[in-house]
Amino acid sequence: MLSATAAILLALDTGWVFMHFSSPADTRKTTSSKQIETQPDNGARAAVGFRMKYGTTKWGYIDTKGNVVIQPICYSYCPDFSEGMVPAQYSGKWGYLNDMGQIVIGPQFDNASPFREYRAAVCMGGKQITIDHAPIYIGGKCGYIDHRGELAIPLRFDDTLDFSEGLAAVGIGSKYGYIDITGKLVIFPQFDEANPFSDQMAAVKMGDKWGYIDHTGNIAISPRYPYPPEKFFDGRALIQPNPRIEKYGYIDKTGRMVIPARFTNAFSFSEGLAAVLLCPRSGCAYHDNADLIGDGRWGYVNTEGKFAIPPKFENAHSFSEGLAAVDNQDYIDKTGKVVIHTNYFTNGSFSQGLGSVGIIYGQYGYINKTGALVVIVPNLVNKIANFHR
Numbered sequence: 001m002l003s004a005t006a007a008i009l010l011a012l013d014t015g016w017v018f019m020h021f022s023s024p025a026d027t028r029k030t031t032s033s034k035q036i037e038t039q040p041d042n043g044a045r046a047a048v049g050f051r052m053k054y055g056t057t058k059w060g061y062i063d064t065k066g067n068v069v070i071q072p073i074c075y076s077y078c079p080d081f082s083e084g085m086v087p088a089q090y091s092g093k094w095g096y097l098n099d100m101g102q103i104v105i106g107p108q109f110d111n112a113s114p115f116r117e118y119r120a121a122v123c124m125g126g127k128q129i130t131i132d133h134a135p136i137y138i139g140g141k142c143g144y145i146d147h148r149g150e151l152a153i154p155l156r157f158d159d160t161l162d163f164s165e166g167l168a169a170v171g172i173g174s175k176y177g178y179i180d181i182t183g184k185l186v187i188f189p190q191f192d193e194a195n196p197f198s199d200q201m202a203a204v205k206m207g208d209k210w211g212y213i214d215h216t217g218n219i220a221i222s223p224r225y226p227y228p229p230e231k232f233f234d235g236r237a238l239i240q241p242n243p244r245i246e247k248y249g250y251i252d253k254t255g256r257m258v259i260p261a262r263f264t265n266a267f268s269f270s271e272g273l274a275a276v277l278l279c280p281r282s283g284c285a286y287h288d289n290a291d292l293i294g295d296g297r298w299g300y301v302n303t304e305g306k307f308a309i310p311p312k313f314e315n316a317h318s319f320s321e322g323l324a325a326v327d328n329q330d331y332i333d334k335t336g337k338v339v340i341h342t343n344y345f346t347n348g349s350f351s352q353g354l355g356s357v358g359i360i361y362g363q364y365g366y367i368n369k370t371g372a373l374v375v376i377v378p379n380l381v382n383k384i385a386n387f388h389r
Contacts, residue, residue, distance in 0.1 A: 037372040041065050042389075044352040045086070045099055046366075047078045049383030057383060061086070061101070064354065064387060066365075066375040070101035079114045080388040083147070087112040087120070094122070096149070099389075105149035111137040113162060119144040119152060119181065121160035121168075144168070144183070153183035161196055167215065169194035169202070176204070178217070187217035199232035201253060212237075212255075221255035234269040234303055250274070250305070259305035264296065270318040273300040273334060278311040298326070300336070309336035320349035323369070331355065331371075340371040351386035 041063045049057040050072045058072035061081070073088050080086070085096045085104060094112035096105035111123040126140025143155040144163075159171030167178045167186065177189035193205035201212045201220060209223035212232075230238040236250040241261050249261030250269075265277035279296035299311030300319075313326040323331045323339070325348055331340040344365070345358035354366040354375065364384045366375040377384055 037368070037374045039064060039368070039374050041067075042352065043084075043099055044354075044387040044389045045069065045081045046356075046387045047080060047385040048364075048377055048381045049077075050378075050380045051382045059383075062375070062377065063099075064352070064366075064375065066377060068378060069099065070097060080385065081114075082388060083115040083118065084389065085115055085120075085147070087114060096120070105145070110140055111142070113160075115147070117163040117166065117181065118146060119163050119168070121162065122155075123160070124155055142170075153179070161194070164196035164198065165200065165215070167197055167202075169196065178202075187213070193228075195228065195231070199235065199253075201232040201237070203229050203231070212253075220253060221251070224255070230268050234272055236269050236274070236303055238266055238268050238274075248276075250303075259301065267318045269303065270320065271322070271334070273302060273308055273319055273324075275299075275316040275318055275324070276301055276311070300324070308334070312336075317346075317348050320351060321353070321369075323350050323355070325349065325355070340367070340369070342367060342371060344373075347384070349386065352389065354387050356384050356386060 044064050045061045047059050048062050049059050052058045052072070056075060059074050059078035060068055060072040061070040061078070063069045078086070081099065085098055087094050088097050090107040093107035094109040095103055095107035096112070098104045109122040109124060110126055111128060113121040121142055122145050123137055123140045123142040126138055128137050130136070141155040142157045142160040143151055144153040144160065146152040157170040157172060159176070161169040163181065166181055169176050170179055172189045174192070175189035176191045176194035177185055178187035178194070180186050191204040191206060195203040197215070200215055203210055204213050205228070206223045208226065210225040210227065210229055211219060211223035212221040212229070214220045226243060232253065235252060236259070238248060239251050239257070239261070240248050241257070246264060247261040248263045248266040249257055250259035252258045263276040264279040267275045275298055277296060277298050297311035298313040298316035299307050300309040300316070302308045309332070315327060317325040319334065322333060325346040326332055328345055329342050330338045331346065333339050342357060344367070347356040347358060349355070350369065353368060356364065356366055359365050359376070362382060363379065364377040364381060365373050368374050
């Protein structure tokens with residue numbers, strides 16, 4: 001995959017490090033461990049996992065200069081910052097911190113979610129249990145608070161989901177409906193399960209089948225799927241028509257299959273393109289790290305199902321902020337051109353102008369859109385997430 005570069009893998013006392021030697025013909029932007037650029041803190045925060053005793057991980061937050069601004073506070077994965085705040089638990093109660101780690105809404109809730117559209121779901125009177133290592137809140141009543149921590153929508157629901165597109169799914173008894181930002185019930189509780197809206201559509205379950213509704217609550221796509229379908233993006237939703245056959249395609253908002261299910265793996269659309277895996281009839285094989293071996297390759301299709309970027313990558317991520325990570329060490333633009341080639345392992349998408357990378361085994365950082373390394377995460381960190389505000 002590297003026509004103008006040669007790659008070697010060196011074993012160091014600290015682990016493994018990728019090194020690349022570029023020929024004069026390689027004109028792509030290439031990062032180097034010597035290119036450490038400083039930048040101001042823009043208020044975004046990233047959750048990072050610190051190695052603790054006995055192999056456990058505890059999560060805290062760093063700023064865009066790499067400084068730890070919130071010490072490790074939670075053992076399960078910490079939520080991303082949203083609207084300048086993040087929920088945090090102290091002595092069994094949940095409150096909210098600002099981007100400097102200061103308590104701005106005091107710990108008082110039995111459960112709390114991140115802010116979405118100036119509302120955060122909170123619950124009182126129940127308890128949190130763990131099922132399959134995931135925290136689950138049961139019992140009690142739930143409502144929504146505003147940025148001041150005051151109840152904007154009373155604690156009167158049995159379950160609450162985040163607001164999206166001005167609506168939020170709420171549980172009343174055994175059924176789900178939707179409320180608006182004032183708490184008014186605008187879609188009557190009639191669904192057995194319900195998901196947030198995306199692209200004017202929400203997946204709902206009726207009986208043992210899933211379909212989609214629109215903002216008025218009308219059935220847009222009749223319940224026909226045995227599993228929760230993906231969200232709509234760019235007018236398309238990713239679908240696996242037959243659960244027994246690993247092939248994926250895309251439907252439009254009428255439920256019509258507009259991109260046939262011919263891909264062995266695929267992601268939802270993002271910024272007008274979707275990453276898809278095209279394998280030969282003999283199938284694809286994988287390394288332990290999920291890189292492909294054999295003839296299968298990732299490419300990108302547009303909303304018409306045509307390849308905007310031909311399938312030529314061993315792995316690929318969705319587009320974000322105009323860039324997509326491919327082949328572990330590159331970022332491409334929407335023409336498929338490699339615009340950033342790194343000496344590091346690319347972990348995923350750009351967010352807040354920064355992309356997370358693995359520098360060496362057990363050492364992480366972030367690059368900017370010029371490919372320069374601008375943040376080196378503390379050595380005790382073994383997991384990192386994207387920046388959010």
